[in-house]
Amino acid sequence: MIKLKFKSILMTMVASLALTTGIGAIESYNTHANASSRTVYDLSEWQGRLTNKEAKNLSKEVPFAILRVQYGSSYSDRTFKHNKALLDKYNVPYGVYSFSRYNSSDSAAREARDLYHRAPNAKFYVNDFEVASISRSRSNAATAKWVNTLRPLVGSRKILFYSYLSFMKTYASQALSKYDGYWLASYTKNEPSIAHVLWQYTDRHYSSALHKKVDASKLREQKSWFLGTVSNQVTNNDVSKGQKVGNRNGNTEIKPTAVSKKKTAKVISLAAKKSSSKKIKHHKKKHAKKSVKKHHKKKHVKKLHHKKKHHKKKHVKKIHHKKKHHKKTRS
Structure with a gap:
């Protein structure tokens, strides 16, 4: 009888320990899964062209990706169209960013328009302003012009501002409030306390889907906050024919001017x-x-008569010199 009681007590303790261990394992797994689903990558030609397998695997690894579209207005990212097509194929949502090189309010407006026309169906848009080509006295006005130009084109889709904290404070602190959110770049152990919707915490995160190290950021808002929905596929012709409007659900539609x-x-x-x-x-x-x-x-x-005079002039071929665009500097 004593033996039976001892055995019963022992089995109860083992079962209790197993249950506790099981719960701990489940909690650990869920934490890992949630952390993974709240990590996003930003990709450009520096990471190369995606393969079908990589794009398919990305759909299981990240909630969405952020693609670079351009370096200023004059340089289009060589991998954007290819990578965008594969993300569309495997239903991986994407936002887009422009590495800004504007040196005036006019050029800021031009860069914003070019970003939209090159990626009219992106889920959200980002002004990546981290290297100054403009004086401090004019940078806030130009950065505000960028978002104000893009706003009527994208409807209710989100427009974010990306930069390092020190750079933002120096060149865009006044203009920041015009954006929907701040994508903070800070490769620090502790996350900065300033309000932000995305935290880019490393440029050395290993992606199992891509088998390489990439820039990675943590979501500080829900996935739905960034993505919303785009109800219709939009083309440049659609924009010229009608008026883009955003509805309460975050949808962006083309409606004829009435x-x-x-x-x-x-x-x-x-x-x-x-x-x-x-x-x-x-x-x-x-x-x-x-x-x-x-x-x-x-x-x-x-x-x-004027044309005839100038007809004999020789036409000189323009030599296109490809500039090397250095990778982002990190503070």
């Missing part, structure tokens, strides 16, 4: 009232137009 019925009726009414006076004015202007046409013909003859 005029209300009241405004239309008002325009018709005003047109009818002015029609009689316009006829009189048109009659008076008819004679003036004839003299303008004669002057126009003379001007055209002069242009042709």
Whole structure:
């Protein structure tokens, strides 16, 4: 009887220990899985062209990827189109970034527009501003111009600002509030306390899917915050034909520019009232137009003569010198 009781107690202790160990193992596994699912990579031509297998494996390793589209406006990333096509094939969502080289507000606006037209279906957009080509006195205005130019094009999709903390404070502290979130680059042991939605903590994270070390960041918002949805595939022609609008669900759609019925009726009414006076004015202007046409013909003859003079000029071939773009400097 004593032996049976001892055996019973022993078995109870073993079962209890096994259950505790099991729970610990489950908690450890879940923590690892959650950490993995909240880690994203940013990829460019420095990581090379993805293979089908790598893109397929990425879909199981990261919630989304962030692709570089351009280095300033003049240089397009050589792997973007290829990698984007494979991510689309294996349903890996992606955001995009532009390594900024603007030196004025005008060039900042141009870079923002080029980023959108090169990647109109991205889930979100990033201004990667970490090397200054502009003075401190003008950098905040240019950085604000970048986001203000992109905003009406992307609807309700997120626009982020990426940089190191010291650089941001020096060149973009005032403009930062215009962005939806801050993607903080800080290769430190402890995560900085400043508010941010992404923390790029290393450039040496080993990716099992890619079999190489990559830049990695931790999500500080839910996956859905970054991605939303894009309801329609968009092309440059669609943008020129209609107006892009964002709805409450984060969708971005193309809708034709519409005029209300009241405004239309008002325009018709005003047109009818002015029609009689316009006829009189048109009659008076008819004679003036004839003299303008004669002057126009003379001007055209002069242009042709000017073209003949310059026809003999030799055309010099432009030599395209490929610049080497150095990898991001890390502070």
